[in-house]
Every structure is written in C-alpha cells, then in structure tokens.
Amino acid sequence: MLTLDEIREYAGVNGLVSPAAEESRKKYGANVMTPPAREPLWKQYLKNFDSPIIRILLFAVAISAIVSIAEGSGLLNTLAIIIAILLATGISFYNEYHSSREFDVLNAHRDDMAVKVVRDSNPTVVPSRDIVVGDLVLLEAGDAIPADGWLLASDGLFCDESAFTGESEPVQKEKQDNVLKGSFVTAGKGRMIAGAVGDAAEMGVIAATLGIDHATKTPLESKLETLAGLISKFGYVMAVLICSTLIIRGILTGDLTGPNLATANHLLQYFMLAVVIVVAAVPEGLPMSVALSLSLAMRKMTRANCLVRRLVACETIGSATSVCTDKTGTLTKNQMEVIEASVTGPAVPAGEPVTPAEWITLNAAVNGTAYLEEREDGRVIVIGNSTEGALLRWLRAHAIDYRMQRKKIPVVRQYLFDGKRKRMSTVVNLNGRRFLLVKGAPEILSGLCAAAPDLSGVGVLASRAMRTLAFAHREITGDDENESDLVWDGYVGIRDPLRDDIAASVARCQHAGIRVRMVTGDNPVTAQAIAREAGIIKGGTVMTGKEFRALSAEAQVTAAKSLDVMARAEPMDKFLLVQALQKTGAVVAVTGDGTNDAPALKHADVGLAMGMAGTEVAREASDIILLDDSFASIVSAVWWGRALYENIQRFLLFQLTINFCACILVFIAPLLGYPEPFTIIEILWINIIMDTLAAFALCSEAPHRGLIDHSPVPRDAPIITPFMWVSIAITGAFLVFSGLLQLGTGFLGGKTDAEIGTVFFAAFIIAAVINGFNCRAMDGKMPQFFKGNPTFFLVIAGIVLIQVIIIQFGGAIFGTVPLTPEEWVTIAVAAAVPVLVIGFLIRCAFGWYRAAKKYPAGA
Structure with missing residues (x-):
C-alpha cells in the first residue's frame, strides 16, 4: 500500500478527476481481486483419472483389448470396462463442476457495492470495483471499506476489523490511521484516501498466498489407494498362479507339445483365463460407488x-x-447483546424519569448515535456502534421504540465517546428542564458520582467476560454541564452471546x-x-x-x-x-x-x-x-460424512465377496476338470451391471444415530475392517464350495452341462444378491430392515428380475437354458437361506466378541 505521503504526492487529497482516475486504474489496477486460476474443464475432468482404482481399470482395458483383438472376439467386455470408467469419472466431474457453479453465483455480486467518493470535485456513488488508488472515499456508520487506505479525517470513527483480527469489539480510528478493505465502519464518519486496491490490498495479498498447493491426500483417498494396491496384487498373483498351474498341467497332459500352433493356441487360452481373473479381481464398480456415494452425500449436505x-x-x-x-x-x-442488568428490565417513563430503570431506558435510547435497520429478510442490522446497538436491541426486545423516545425528547448537545474519556454524554430537555445523561465505563462513572456506588455486581459480570456499561445522570443548573456530582442509575452487561x-x-x-x-x-x-x-x-x-x-x-x-x-x-x-x-x-x-x-x-x-x-x-x-x-x-456434515464412509464399506463388502468368489472359481474349476464357470458375457454382467446397480442400492443407506456415538475412524485404519474380512472369507468360502459342488454334481438341478452351468449361474447371482442384505449390517449391526433405504429393495428386486429374464430369454447371448419354476424355487431357497443364516451367525459372533471385550460399536 502507498504511504500517505506517496499518495499526496501522486494524487493529492481532494479527490480525483475522471482522467486521473483512469490513469490510476491503468497504473495500480482495478479494485477487483483476481480469482484463483481455474483449470480448463478438460484438465478438471482428466484429474478424475488420477485414482489408483481407475489406473488399474485402464491397465485391464489395455490387456483386455490386446487379447480381444488377438482372438477376434471379447471386445464387448473391453467396452463395458471403458463405460464403467467413463461413468465413474463423469459423475465425479459433473458434481464438482455443478458445485463450483453454485459457488460462483454466491460470489457473483461481491464487487457491486455502492461507494461514496469525490470525483471531479463532486460527491458521487460508484461501484466498489471502480475505486482506484488516490480516490477520496466518504465513510459513515454502516459502510464497508472498499480498499486499503489512510484516514484524512475521523469524527468518532470506529471500524469492525474482526475479519482480520478476530476481535469482535470495534477499533477506534484516528486521523492518519490506516483502514483495510473488508472491514466495516460501525460508528462515526470520516474521509479516506485509497492507497491499495484489488490484489494489492491486504485481503488480496492473503488471497494470493492461497494459490500455493499444500494439499495432502484425504483419508479416503489414502485408504482406497492402499486397497487398490492390495486388490491389484491379488489379481496379479492369481493370474501368475493360474498360468503357471495350467502350463504345468498342459505339459503333464500332453497339451503342450513344443513350438507348434496347438501349443500356441493353448498358451493363448491360458493367458486369456489369467486376464479374466485380473478383470474379475478388479472392482470396476468401486469408482462408481465412490462417485455415487459422494454425489448423494453432497446433495444431502447441501440440503x-x-x-x-x-x-x-x-x-x-x-x-x-x-x-x-x-x-x-x-x-x-457476532452481535453484541445485553445479557444482564442491575434492573429487571427497561421501563418507559411517563414524564420525567423516576426509577433507575426509567433513567437507564432514557439514557440508552437518547444518549447515542446508532440506530437499527430492519431488512427485507427480517434481519435487524445495527448501523453504528455495536455497544449502542446492543442497548437498542435490549429496548426493542421489551417493546420499547427508541425512535419515539428520541422524537419526544430533543437533544441539545452531545459529547461523543473517546478512548481517553471512556464515556459519552448527552444534554436533553425534559419539560423545560435540562438533564445530563452519561454512559461509560463503570470505574470512570463511579468516580464522577456524588455517592460512590457498589461495584461488586459489575465485578461479577466482568469475571464472566462481559463488557460492562454504567449509566448516570444529573440535572443541569445554569450553564454547568460538567460531568460531576452524578446520580448513579445502574449498569448492564454486554457480550457477543453464543x-x-x-x-x-x-x-x-x-x-x-x-x-x-x-x-x-x-x-x-x-x-x-x-x-x-x-x-x-x-x-x-x-x-x-x-x-x-x-x-x-x-x-x-x-x-x-x-x-x-x-x-x-x-x-x-x-x-x-x-x-x-x-x-x-x-x-x-x-x-x-x-x-x-x-x-x-x-x-x-x-x-x-x-x-x-x-x-x-x-x-x-x-x-x-x-x-x-x-x-x-x-x-x-460429520453425520453424513460418516454415513458416506460406511456406505462405501458396504459396497466394498458386497463387491469383494463376489470378486473373491469369481476369482477362486475361475481358478479352481479348470484344475478340477470342470468347465469354465463363467462366460465372458456373464463376467460382464457380474462385474459391471450388477456392481453398478449394487452401488445405487448400498450407497443410498440413510445415516443412523449410531454413527455419531463412536470415535472417528483413524486416518491410518484400513477401510476393510476385521468384521468385513471375516464376512468375505466365510461367505466367500461357502459360495465357492457350493459352486464347485454344483458344477461337479449338479445337486441343485440340471442333467446336461448347459443345465448344470445355468443353475450354477442363477444360484451364484441369487446368493450374491441376498448377501446384499448382510452387507447392510456394517460392523455386525443390522439397520432397520425396511426403513431408510427403499432404493435397496427396488434395486435388489430389479437385479433378480433381470437375472430371470437373462436365463429364460437370453440363452443365445449368455449361453444359458431356460429353467422350470420348480428349479427357480429350489435355487431361491438353497441360495438365499444359507447366506442369510451365515450372515446372522457372523453378526452374533461379533456381537458376543464385542460385548466380551467391552468394545463399543465402531471401535
């Protein structure tokens, strides 16, 4: 900011003429802060690809595309993964873009504030953005200071600088003091000459420092990155393991006989199976789940x-x-109020005040310069000193109109408050007699009273961090307006209340x-x-x-x-x-x-x-x-944030259970001589469509009261809890064992390989869907069954319906055969009941364990 001497030398102190204002704008800039550099939309979108899960998916796309091109088929699976990536990144990008637009609307009119200045030797009003260095600004109570500058004149001017200092009490400003853009005049009036505008003002300097990027990963980002590393390692280990095992089996069975076309074909089949395992291991639905969860939480939090x-x-x-x-x-x-008083309340005098309450009421109404302004939105704003405003609010709360008091009782003379006197006095006419009304610091007024008052009550209020204000008066005889021999009326305690x-x-x-x-x-x-x-x-x-x-x-x-x-x-x-x-x-x-x-x-x-x-x-x-x-x-916000985290955990529990089972089944079935359990299109249905629908189902779970009853999840705590690992292992083991038993014996139904495979596929999907009910019960506690998430039941019913349609009518695409109603009933009972029982037993076991260890839920 230019010093006062520099401004005097450059522009004088009498205001600018229009050509000089334009020259100043060119030299020192306009009074608008440069908004933070916004990245282009395409860069904002690409940032959503900087996710470990998305990177794994991109790698899976590359491998899947290479194999599909080599085989001449399977591009549908590659396309499905690409669609999953685009949906996940698109949802995240749209929500942040929409939020940014709402934020811009919030700040749209920040520079339209009208400011009184002297231009071309005449007072005029210009928008805040048009203020330039050298402008002479006229200030009065209620004005926002539009730029950094220096006071050329001050008549009892007080500024609220809480935006910079955190102090709620206004600061008195004298001639040649500096004032800052973003502060407010609470009392008095004055003239200011602008010394710094826009980015050069203190507010602009602070805003510029915010461009330094010190961002750290959020807890969720760190945990998902760790999980992505674990999942990718699992997929790669499984891929290498199956390739190695199949190569060894091929050598032993004679499938691999040397460098010939048949061997190359078998090796390609082994590699494709490994790729299927990698694709099955990667949770394609996780980015979608996170994006949907964040999107739902964002909308709920905005409401x-x-x-x-x-x-x-x-x-x-x-x-x-x-x-x-x-x-x-x-x-x-951020609003001073009268909290306590030495009187029970203010009282309007019928004529000349008699009681202390009446004298305090008259003093509070007349001995001041502040006033209240009622806005269209119903808010009452103090124009002027905040302490005086607190007194006026006190009167208003007791249905006393301070304006009527001022109108009835003319003011003869006022002596404004200053830091040395620590009091304000007003001479008024009451029925032809003159009275001196004084208000100020109790320790000052007590020394001016004819009889020393008891200040013990004042001390009690001061110990409770209240600003105390005392009132006194006396009748004026002759021309003696000295503040002496006063009559003590009482005091009030004022504070910015909670x-x-x-x-x-x-x-x-x-x-x-x-x-x-x-x-x-x-x-x-x-x-x-x-x-x-x-x-x-x-x-x-x-x-x-x-x-x-x-x-x-x-x-x-x-x-x-x-x-x-x-x-x-x-x-x-x-x-x-x-x-x-x-x-x-x-x-x-x-x-x-x-x-x-x-x-x-x-x-x-x-x-x-x-x-x-x-x-x-x-x-x-x-x-x-x-x-x-x-x-x-x-x-x-905390409540919804914790609900979001728990919903992501629900989806992870659901999807990792499915992926774990699919990987193990694809790995073990060929080793046992069984046909491949899933076709490429079936894995597409499991990994993409079902995961996406499950994301809608499980990420819509409403928050429950228990979320606020436990400590936050530590930053270094894994996102997969012990309860989740146990549930994944036990439920997954059951599904794998049951699936292999069906593939090997057809115990649930089916005589031909196609019928056995179809029953297996139907039972696997039904069991996985029913496991969604268990996944709702995070940390071993089931939420209210029907309340809070109707979306879950609609989505689950939709998945089952689509599964029936796929098997009954989609045989040409999915390689399935229609099933009889009896077979569907058998599948529904055999797949649903054991999964629900297993989930119930796991929850009971964890409940008993937690009770034995005396751990609260969420610990």
Whole structure:
C-alpha cells in the first residue's frame, strides 16, 4: 500500500478527476481481486483419472483389448470396462463442476457495492470495483471499506476489523490511521484516501498466498489407494498362479507339445483365463460407488446447509478428529447483546424519569448515535456502534421504540465517546428542564458520582467476560454541564452471546470423538469464559498466540495435543496450529469467516467457511460452505460424512465377496476338470451391471444415530475392517464350495452341462444378491430392515428380475437354458437361506466378541 505521503504526492487529497482516475486504474489496477486460476474443464475432468482404482481399470482395458483383438472376439467386455470408467469419472466431474457453479453465483455480486467518493470535485456513488488508488472515499456508520487506505479525517470513527483480527469489539480510528478493505465502519464518519486496491490490498495479498498447493491426500483417498494396491496384487498373483498351474498341467497332459500352433493356441487360452481373473479381481464398480456415494452425500449436505465445493470433503469431514473454530460469528452471533442488568428490565417513563430503570431506558435510547435497520429478510442490522446497538436491541426486545423516545425528547448537545474519556454524554430537555445523561465505563462513572456506588455486581459480570456499561445522570443548573456530582442509575452487561445451539453442538462433537478447539483474538480471560460456556474447555490448556509462536516446531506439536483455547491469536496462528495437529495424525477441520482464517482453511484437511458472514477470501479457501453460518451444521456434515464412509464399506463388502468368489472359481474349476464357470458375457454382467446397480442400492443407506456415538475412524485404519474380512472369507468360502459342488454334481438341478452351468449361474447371482442384505449390517449391526433405504429393495428386486429374464430369454447371448419354476424355487431357497443364516451367525459372533471385550460399536 502507498504511504500517505506517496499518495499526496501522486494524487493529492481532494479527490480525483475522471482522467486521473483512469490513469490510476491503468497504473495500480482495478479494485477487483483476481480469482484463483481455474483449470480448463478438460484438465478438471482428466484429474478424475488420477485414482489408483481407475489406473488399474485402464491397465485391464489395455490387456483386455490386446487379447480381444488377438482372438477376434471379447471386445464387448473391453467396452463395458471403458463405460464403467467413463461413468465413474463423469459423475465425479459433473458434481464438482455443478458445485463450483453454485459457488460462483454466491460470489457473483461481491464487487457491486455502492461507494461514496469525490470525483471531479463532486460527491458521487460508484461501484466498489471502480475505486482506484488516490480516490477520496466518504465513510459513515454502516459502510464497508472498499480498499486499503489512510484516514484524512475521523469524527468518532470506529471500524469492525474482526475479519482480520478476530476481535469482535470495534477499533477506534484516528486521523492518519490506516483502514483495510473488508472491514466495516460501525460508528462515526470520516474521509479516506485509497492507497491499495484489488490484489494489492491486504485481503488480496492473503488471497494470493492461497494459490500455493499444500494439499495432502484425504483419508479416503489414502485408504482406497492402499486397497487398490492390495486388490491389484491379488489379481496379479492369481493370474501368475493360474498360468503357471495350467502350463504345468498342459505339459503333464500332453497339451503342450513344443513350438507348434496347438501349443500356441493353448498358451493363448491360458493367458486369456489369467486376464479374466485380473478383470474379475478388479472392482470396476468401486469408482462408481465412490462417485455415487459422494454425489448423494453432497446433495444431502447441501440440503442441510452445507455447500460442498470439493467432493471428497464429504468423507473427510466424517473422519475429522479435531475442529479448530474461531469465536466471532461462528460460536457467537457476532452481535453484541445485553445479557444482564442491575434492573429487571427497561421501563418507559411517563414524564420525567423516576426509577433507575426509567433513567437507564432514557439514557440508552437518547444518549447515542446508532440506530437499527430492519431488512427485507427480517434481519435487524445495527448501523453504528455495536455497544449502542446492543442497548437498542435490549429496548426493542421489551417493546420499547427508541425512535419515539428520541422524537419526544430533543437533544441539545452531545459529547461523543473517546478512548481517553471512556464515556459519552448527552444534554436533553425534559419539560423545560435540562438533564445530563452519561454512559461509560463503570470505574470512570463511579468516580464522577456524588455517592460512590457498589461495584461488586459489575465485578461479577466482568469475571464472566462481559463488557460492562454504567449509566448516570444529573440535572443541569445554569450553564454547568460538567460531568460531576452524578446520580448513579445502574449498569448492564454486554457480550457477543453464543449461538443458541452451540453448547449442544459442541457436546455432540465431543460425544462423537471430535476435539473442539477455539482460536480467537480475544484476551485469555474473555476467551476462557466463552469457551467454558460453550463446553469447549475439558481440562486442556489455554495459551496465547504469542506463546504458541515462540515454541519450536516440535514443542508446538506437543502443546497442540492438550490445547483447548488459543487467545490473542494472530492470522497465522490458526494455520500453525493446524500444521501441528496434522503432525500428530489428526484429521483437522477448520471453521472461519474472516480473511485472516483463509490460510488455515486452505491447508486444513477440510475447511468450513461461513456463507453469510464469510468473506469471499474465506469462502474461496474452503472445501465446504456453511450456508446458515451455524456451527450446528458441522454436526450434520460429520453425520453424513460418516454415513458416506460406511456406505462405501458396504459396497466394498458386497463387491469383494463376489470378486473373491469369481476369482477362486475361475481358478479352481479348470484344475478340477470342470468347465469354465463363467462366460465372458456373464463376467460382464457380474462385474459391471450388477456392481453398478449394487452401488445405487448400498450407497443410498440413510445415516443412523449410531454413527455419531463412536470415535472417528483413524486416518491410518484400513477401510476393510476385521468384521468385513471375516464376512468375505466365510461367505466367500461357502459360495465357492457350493459352486464347485454344483458344477461337479449338479445337486441343485440340471442333467446336461448347459443345465448344470445355468443353475450354477442363477444360484451364484441369487446368493450374491441376498448377501446384499448382510452387507447392510456394517460392523455386525443390522439397520432397520425396511426403513431408510427403499432404493435397496427396488434395486435388489430389479437385479433378480433381470437375472430371470437373462436365463429364460437370453440363452443365445449368455449361453444359458431356460429353467422350470420348480428349479427357480429350489435355487431361491438353497441360495438365499444359507447366506442369510451365515450372515446372522457372523453378526452374533461379533456381537458376543464385542460385548466380551467391552468394545463399543465402531471401535
């Protein structure tokens, strides 16, 4: 920003003429911040291919295509995998693009604010974007400061700089003080000359630092990458194993007789079988499942007032172990209110005030310059000093119209508040008599009273982090308007109160295993009182930002573990705290509304900005925007995030069970001399269509109350739980054994090879579908059977219906033969009942084990 002397030399202090304004715009830029560089849409889409599962699928496509071309058939399977990839990446891209559009609409009018300036020697109004360096800006209470600059004049001007400092109390600004773009004038008036606009303003400088990419993998991304590595190793090991086994068998049986065409044909068949196993092992439906789960969670969270800007943040918030929140506007209402008073309430005097309550009411209504403005949306905004606004709100809450009082009682003279006097006085006429009304700091007014008042009540309010304001008066005789020999009337306690649901929301977070920490610019006493009332302090430490900054990096990590409150925090202190907590392995969520919160929002695992009170810089840096500015919405976001994670686990349990069985069956059946259990088109049905439909079914499960009753899943915890491994192993072993028994004996039905194979295929699909009911019961607990997920039953019924149609009418494509009704009944009973019983026994066993070990659900 240019210094005041530099601006005087460049543009003077009397305002610009239009040609000079245009020259300044060319030299110093326009008053708009350059938005973060948006990647082209094609790059945004290609980023969705940077996934380990997608990379495995691409590899499978390459192998499948090569084999299909060599064989002259099988391209349908290759095409199906490509379609699965395009669907998964397309869904993810569309949702993030749609969210980005909604975010742009939210910020569309940020630079249209009208600003009063002096141009061509005349006062005029121009949009904020047209302000240039050297412009003379006229300021008054209620104005947003449009650029960084210097005050040329100040008449009791106070600024709300909470977006930068976190302090809820306005700061008094004198002549030649600097003011910052993004702050607000709360009282008084003045003239400012612009010294920095757009990107050069402090807000723009902070926004520019957010372009540095320090992104880390989310917990879900890390776990899926680990799972993809495990699955790929399993597929490759199985492929090598089957190739080796079949080659050895070929040598022993005489199929491989040397370098001839027959041997080459057998080797190609072995290789194709290995490729089928790799394709069967890879969960083609997983990217689709993740994309669908994220998409569903994103829409549900938007309805719950959480606009998701980064899709994976839906899951990350569910994994959060720590929330670092600011105070003003997040925990509190960012609105000063009278909390307590020495009188039971305000009272309107019938004539001359008699009681202390009547004198306080008159003083609060008349001895001030603030006023209330009712907006069309029903909100009541304070124009002017926030402390005076609290008094007016207090009167309004008791059905007292301060405007009527001001109209009835004319003001003769006012002496405005200043930092040295710490009081404000107003001379009024009451029925021909003049009175002096004084309000200010209790310790100051008590010394001006004729009789010393009892200040013990004031001390109690101060200990509860309230700002106390005292009232006194006296009748003026002659011309003596001195503030002495006053009559003490009483006092009020004023504070920016907590939101109504904060204590309950913080308690719910803590119950869910999430540590809430408060970072504020308030002094330690005030911060501690607010944090205690919100329920944040739970035996941890209270530390100032200066103390935290003075520690070494290692000591900051140690201190962060026990920290409950950071007071007197500067803009980068929250960022340092986030870094320290992440080094402990914590998944950190950060809430904030101010420009000073942006670095921490950007670098946290998930940043939550305020949609109503948040600055554009904070919103730009965030992953999720709380549209209602309510901390309570974080609890809803956590709930949906955990539900999303559990739904992905449900689908993994379902699909890995199927893939495990398919791989083992394809491997063992030829070794036992049985025909290949699946055709290519049948594997296509199992791997693509059924997986996609199952993703819709299992990823639509509604969240349940138990999700908020256990601690977050640790960052390093595998996504496949012990319960899931046991279920996959036991259920899979049963399906493999039963499948081989059917292929070898036809015990469920069938006389010819085609009939036996058809019954096997039908029974395998029915058993896999019925296992979907078991997969709903994550961690051994079955949700309410019919409630919460009607999609599941529709999809399951649809899969069964399609399976019947395939077998009865699709024999030419799938190589099946029609079955009789009796055979269908036998298959349904034999496939469904054992699978459901096995699932029930596994859940019972885990329930008994958990009870014996005294582990809570989710532990």
